[in-house]
Each structure stands twice: as structure tokens, then as C-alpha cells.
Amino acid sequence: MSVYHTSDFRKGLKVELEGEPYIMTECNFVKPGKGQALYKCKLKSLIKGSVLDRTFKSDDSLQAADVRESQMQYLYRSGDNFVFMDPDTFDQPELTPEQMGDTAKWLKDGLNCNIVFYNERPISVDAPNHLVLEVVYAEPGARGNTATNVTKTAKVETGAEVQVPIFINQGDKIKVDTRTGEYIERVRE
Amino acid sequence: MNLPHLYLPSATIDVLKARSALIQQARHFFLDRGFWEVDTPLLSAETVVDAHIHPVSLTIDGDHRFLQTSPELAMKRLLVAGSGSIFQFAHAVRAGEAGPLHNREFLLLEWYRVGASLWELMDDVGKLVTSLMQLPHVGSASYRQAFLQSTGIDPLKATNEELADRCQSAGLSFVAKDRDDLLNFLWADQVEPTLPKEGLYFIYHYPASQAALADVIQDEDGNECAERFELYARGIELANGYHECRDPRQLREWFIRQNDRRVQQNATTLPLPDYLLSALEQGLPDCSGVAVGFDRLVMISLEQQRLSDVIPFPDDRC
Numbered sequence: 001m002s003v004y005h006t007s008d009f010r011k012g013l014k015v016e017l018e019g020e021p022y023i024m025t026e027c028n029f030v031k032p033g034k035g036q037a038l039y040k041c042k043l044k045s046l047i048k049g050s051v052l053d054r055t056f057k058s059d060d061s062l063q064a065a066d067v068r069e070s071q072m073q074y075l076y077r078s079g080d081n082f083v084f085m086d087p088d089t090f091d092q093p094e095l096t097p098e099q100m101g102d103t104a105k106w107l108k109d110g111l112n113c114n115i116v117f118y119n120e121r122p123i124s125v126d127a128p129n130h131l132v133l134e135v136v137y138a139e140p141g142a143r144g145n146t147a148t149n150v151t152k153t154a155k156v157e158t159g160a161e162v163q164v165p166i167f168i169n170q171g172d173k174i175k176v177d178t179r180t181g182e183y184i185e186r187v188r189e
Numbered sequence: 190m191n192l193p194h195l196y197l198p199s200a201t202i203d204v205l206k207a208r209s210a211l212i213q214q215a216r217h218f219f220l221d222r223g224f225w226e227v228d229t230p231l232l233s234a235e236t237v238v239d240a241h242i243h244p245v246s247l248t249i250d251g252d253h254r255f256l257q258t259s260p261e262l263a264m265k266r267l268l269v270a271g272s273g274s275i276f277q278f279a280h281a282v283r284a285g286e287a288g289p290l291h292n293r294e295f296l297l298l299e300w301y302r303v304g305a306s307l308w309e310l311m312d313d314v315g316k317l318v319t320s321l322m323q324l325p326h327v328g329s330a331s332y333r334q335a336f337l338q339s340t341g342i343d344p345l346k347a348t349n350e351e352l353a354d355r356c357q358s359a360g361l362s363f364v365a366k367d368r369d370d371l372l373n374f375l376w377a378d379q380v381e382p383t384l385p386k387e388g389l390y391f392i393y394h395y396p397a398s399q400a401a402l403a404d405v406i407q408d409e410d411g412n413e414c415a416e417r418f419e420l421y422a423r424g425i426e427l428a429n430g431y432h433e434c435r436d437p438r439q440l441r442e443w444f445i446r447q448n449d450r451r452v453q454q455n456a457t458t459l460p461l462p463d464y465l466l467s468a469l470e471q472g473l474p475d476c477s478g479v480a481v482g483f484d485r486l487v488m489i490s491l492e493q494q495r496l497s498d499v500i501p502f503p504d505d506r507c
Binding site for chain 1: 241374377419426429
């Protein structure tokens with residue numbers, strides 16, 4: 001297992017801390033007055049997404065985290081779990097609802113997702129940033145109301161609820177940002 | 190391949206010309222006030238002994254030498270020899286210091302004014318710096334006041350356990366045993382970020398345990414404190430000054446203690462600076478001295494973001 005010394009510390013490094021994988025999102029060298037050299041880092045948990053502040057001294061080091069990402073296709077639901085397939089190896093990892101997190105609400109058959117593995121265990125999954133989805137239910141909009149700053153709730157084919165402008169109707173296709181859950185635009189075919 | 194052109198300077202020629210003009214302006218500031226410019230060696234058999242300053246040592250023609258981490262020792266030997274008030278632009282080299290605000294080799298502007306108190310020196314520093322950059326003087330605080338205000342902790346009274354607890358909850362990844370290491374971490378983590386960003390701010394009267402080569406006195410509350418100050422400009426540490434300690438015994442003890450701290454952190458010990466200590470036996474005139482990080486001064490004055498914007502060839506391309 002490789003080790004990163006403080007002189008290797010930089011943004012984007014994937015490291016292990018107390019048995020969990022983190023990504024370094026910030027690293028600043030500070031040396032106050034007559035004090036010792038310190039590396040002030042921000043570490044984001046690859047599992048929980050929470051951010052830790054940690055300060056290291058110059059002879060400290062961190063274990064590299066064995067993290068890899070791969071593109072996999074969503075196949076089907078098996079009980080509570082979600083089954084994916086690696087298109088190269090045909091491996092079929094199963095992810096629990098906890099591992100899926102918020103991404104579950106964007107899944108439809110055949111969707112390509114990015115799965116993060118830590119020590120060969122899947123730990124998180126991201127849908128593509130943008131998806132085009134069909135609206136399966138929307139309150140009818142009041143006739144003549146074309147204001148774009150008024151929104152209503154619509155349900156899309158994957159089951160997610162999205163705030164959409166008043167002019168969106170059932171059967172329309174809309175583009176959404178899966179990171180924020182926000183409506184982007186109506187898609188005309 | 191899209192390699193950066195590392196043979197080119199990282200600073201623009203316009204910035205380097207402006208840097209040169211600031212150096213000339215600073216020279217005139219001192220010459221107008223009766224100082225003269227000295228020029229001391231970069232290679233010396235002795236160096237400042239400090240727990241957290243790591244000099245580069247080398248062997249040249251069989252002789253052990255250190256690249257100077259500041260021109261302090263040589264300038265004090267000149268003061269003992271009767272130089273009167275002196276200034277110097279000196280390159281200094283410190284190992285292990287690299288970042289947007291650190292380059293291992295950097296330019297110091299250091300000066301000593303004979304007969305000046307700490308307050309007079311702070312006044313001089315303020316005058317010089319405001320003549321080189323458009324920044325207001327926004328105030329000053331003692332180390333203790335600033336520490337108390339930002340952390341709620343009294344740095345003179347808190348126990349080591351209280352300091353260690355606070356360090357741990359702030360994310361210090363290791364257990365520091367040394368009280369000054371705990372104080373320094375809290376200073377960097379919680380005090381420095383709260384110092385005013387809009388101008389010049391002085392911090393004075395450091396704990397006696399952080400005196401370095403400054404004199405130790407009693408403050409108005411009867412606590413021992415170091416006659417030392419630091420200047421922050423836009424929240425960035427820019428200068429470190431002392432009303433100089435003239436007692437060779439006190440300094441010898443300080444250096445020995447620093448070597449003990451170096452041993453604790455597995456750093457090599459450094460030889461006691463005998464030339465300096467012998468000179469002090471002869472008698473250093475009452476004086477105050479300060480070192481200004483000139484690259485940082487140029488950076489702030491020209492509204493640049495990192496040292497590499499104002500240095501022609503920083504560490505990554507020299």
C-alpha cells in the first residue's frame with residue numbers, strides 16, 4: 001500500500017483516515033511566526049460526504065486509499081438492492097439502498113452510472129449529471145399563466161419529484177441536473 | 190504535450206521592474222535616515238539555532254557551512270564592532286518551507302537601529318511599509334489580547350491539557366507535547382484567520398517562551414513577555430522584530446533549549462553560534478531589529494496572489 005508524505009499532499013489525493021476513504025479537497029502550508037511547519041487540510045469523506053479539518057506536521061503521512069471508479073449499467077432491483085453490471089467483465093455488483101443514497105431516484109433500466117469502489121467494495125454511485133426524463137404526473141397549469149418564476153411539483157418516470165415551471169405538462173420530456181435535483185429545460189423531440 | 194514553459198520566469202517583466210523599483214525606494218528610505226547598507230556572507234559555520242527553522246548544511250572544500258536562514262548573526266557582529274544603524278537585502282534559505290506564500294530561497298530586508306525601543310522600531314516599520322504600499326494602519330494588539338479575543342483562551346494561564354483539548358477538537362492530527370507547539374497551532378488555526386484583512390496590524394509582546402533573540406521584560410500586569418512583534422499586512426505575516434537581547438548567557442540557554450526541542454522532533458542539533466556569543470560578551474549596543482519578508486511585501490504591494498508571481502524563478506523552475 002502506498003503512503004503519501006506531507007510533501008506529496010495536494011488537492012484530489014485519495015487517502016485513508018481511521019479506516020475510511022477521503023479525498024483531499026484543500027491543502028495549505030502554514031508556518032506561523034516561530035512555529036513549526038503545518039499542513040492544514042480539508043478531507044471529504046467518500047462515503048458520507050462530510051468534511052473534516054485536519055492539520056498535519058511535516059513528518060506526518062497518510063495511507064493512500066485503494067479507490068477506483070468504474071462505469072456500470074443498472075440492470076434491475078433485487079429485493080431492496082440494486083444490481084449493476086460491469087460491461088467489460090460482466091461482474092454484477094449489488095448495492096444497498098444506503099450505498100445508492102439519493103441516486104436511487106434517478107435509476108431506470110440500462111442507465112450508465114459511475115460507481116466508486118473502496119477496497120473493491122462499492123461505496124457510492126453517481127448518475128450522469130444530466131438526464132432527460134418523461135413527466136408522468138404534473139398538476140395542470142392555470143391557462144394563460146406563462147410566468148417562469150412560478151413552479152409546481154412534477155413526478156418523472158423514475159419516481160423522482162422535480163420542481164418545474166407551470167407550463168410543463170404530463171408527457172413532456174425535461175432535462176434535470178441529478179446533482180441538485182433541479183429542472184434545467186423542456187426537451188422537444 | 191502541453192508542458193508549461195519552465196525556462197521562462199514565473200513573474201512578468203513588468204512585475205519584476207516594479208519589484209526593482211520597490212527595492213530602490215526602500216534603499217532610499219534607509220539612506221535618508223542615516224543607515225548604511227551592509228552585505229554579509231550567505232555561507233557561515235554558524236546559524237541561528239531554532240526548533241523550527243531548518244538550515245541547509247553543506248561541505249565546501251572540506252569545511253562545514255550553513256546557508257544563512259537570515260543575516261541576523263553577522264549583522265549583530267557588525268553592530269558589536271561599532272557599525273551603527275545598518276540595513277541589508279539578503280537572500281535566505283530555509284528547508285521544508287514551500288507553498289503559495291513560501292519559497293525555500295527568499296529575500297529578506299533586515300535592519301537594526303541603534304538606541305531604538307520596540308515601539309520606535311514598530312513605528313519605522315509602519316512608515317517604511319506604508320511608503321511602499323497603499324495600506325492603512327488598522328491597529329495593534331498584544332499577543333495575549335489577540336489570542337483571548339479569537340479563542341477565549343488565555344495563552345498565559347491555560348493549562349497544557351486545555352490547550353491540547355482545543356487543538357484536538359480543531360483537528361490537529363498529532364499530540365503535541367510542547368506548549369509552544371500547541372499555542373502556535375491555535376494561533377495559525379484560530380487567531381491568524383481573524384486578524385484584520387484590510388491593512389497593517391501589529392502583534393506585540395509574545396510569550397517569553399517564544400522570545401527567540403528578543404529581550405524578555407515584565408508587561409503591565411507583571412507577566413514575563415518577549416519584546417517581540419510581528420506585522421501582519423492584509424492578514425499575511427510580513428515582518429518579525431525584536432528589541433534585541435544583549436545577554437550572552439540568556440541567549441546561550443535559549444539556543445541549548447532549542448536544540449533540546451530539535452532532538453525531541455528528530456531534527457539534527459545545530460552548533461552553538463560561538464562567534465555571535467563571543468561578540469555579545471564584548472557588548473551589543475542597545476538596539477532593535479526586524480526582518481521583512483520582501484517577496485511578500487512586493488506581492489501585497491503589487492496586488493499579486495502568490496510569491497511565484499513576484500519572484501523570477503521560484504523553486505519549481507530553478
